[in-house]
Amino acid sequence: MAARKHSRQRDSIKEFLMTRKDHPTADIIYTNVRQRNPNISLGTVYRNLTLLAKAGEISRLNMGDGVDRFDADISPHYHLLCEKCGSVVDLELEDFSSVLEKAAAHFDGHVAGHVTYFYGTCRRCTKSVPPDMSETSDT
Ligand code: ZN
Ligand code: MN
Secondary structure, three states: OHHHHHHHHHHHHHHHHHOOOOOOEHHHHHHHHHHHOOOOOHHHHHHHHHHHHHOOOOEEEEOOOOOEEEEOOOOOOEEEEEOOOOOEEEEOOOOHHHHHHHHHHOOOOOOOOOOOOEEEOOHHHHHHOOHHHOOOOOO
């Protein structure tokens, strides 16, 4: 009974994440999953996200700003953090695997993976600020 409840909670967390392309934080996932699972706690959501990430069913993103984000898309791809609005968007690069191969060629040992993120300004933020205003106003 308890195990079924736990896996149901985990399923609903993963199902919600699969509907989102914007790499939500645990807080955002909690706020949304709670609407259909009123008894779920933030701790439970966080624990299940950690379990899912360790099992390789989702990926956990560290974009250097101290907030973990989550992605149901586990295919190899990079991400870009918009420094203006904080959004994280997918970035496809064709030579993803060659980065590992190049690293391995320069390292006397085993290279297991790499973490890279890009930062800049997303398309919406680039369009919303006139070029001559970009340095002055942040609000
Ligand atoms: Zn932006
Ligand atoms: Mn992604």
